[in-house]
Amino acid sequence: MADLFRELLVNPDSENACLFDDDEREEFIFQLMKAVATGGSMCQYEDQWKPYLDAVKLTYKDMLKVYKNANTGKIQVASHVFRVTGLAGAGLFPVDNDHNACFVAVDPTARTVTVWYSAFVPFW
């Protein structure tokens, strides 16, 4: 990778990989940041940190429903999120690649499903 930030996201052996443990890497927001920052073969990096944060924040808010737990007073996420890696019987991604992403967020209270699909297609 050309920069340390994206290396942190995709390389578990990165010297900065310890900043996020395994559980945190399975967080939807981390996977979202990884998809936004690494993206497809034509993805161009940003020199600034804020555009990444803004993009992830807006997408995260679009896909999830949150509510305040009246018992604990804490904000919680009501949605269930799944990362779809393949379909038996149909081709979801043209090639197998770690940068393929298909997120399905289900809001059971509003009965809505939000799907984000992003396939990695080699440039060459």
Next chain:
Amino acid sequence: MASESKEGFEPIAAATTVVIEELSSEDASQLVGTEPSQKSSVEFDQLVFAPWICTDPESKEKVRQWYVFSTCVVSFLPLDFDLVDCRNLDPTLSLTKYTFAGAFLDDKKFVAQFLVDLFNSPSLRASMPVATKQSGQTSLAGVVESVQYEVLSTSVTSMTFFDRLVEEGTSRGGFQTLAPFATALLCRDSHRDRLHSQVH
């Protein structure tokens, strides 16, 4: 939809007023009536989801799941998915929202069938093209028999989750001129990174 403050995300105000705590099957049965199985799903929704009874989403979901399980209305017939227009959803990102009929259960078998139904639904196939090897797009073809998926955690409710990148930078002298650390991490290549480390 949620709004965001400095601390993070906040829910809509209407979702915080009334709570049904630890709703038991007996309580829910009283809400529904003597024979919940004889109530239609619509009647149940009108009764239990009336604002004066319960406005807490978590409690609503508990009631819904109790109802579905207790009356055995769970079926694995294909669910109906309808495409709905949604604010801030960017078509260039293939970010699409659908509504579905029926209840959603946090159950492994149900989720597997739910996803199969979703990817077989005409609404999704008409609105979500998939990529081809030739950098083109096509609609999803073939009948989906099963879906390989992973469950992702959603415990994070604030963008402060990424603040550690900034905090880490304060302890690294070599990055101080490029603080916050996240910016320093965005150095274009490792040579530039090493150069900064040598200068400072």
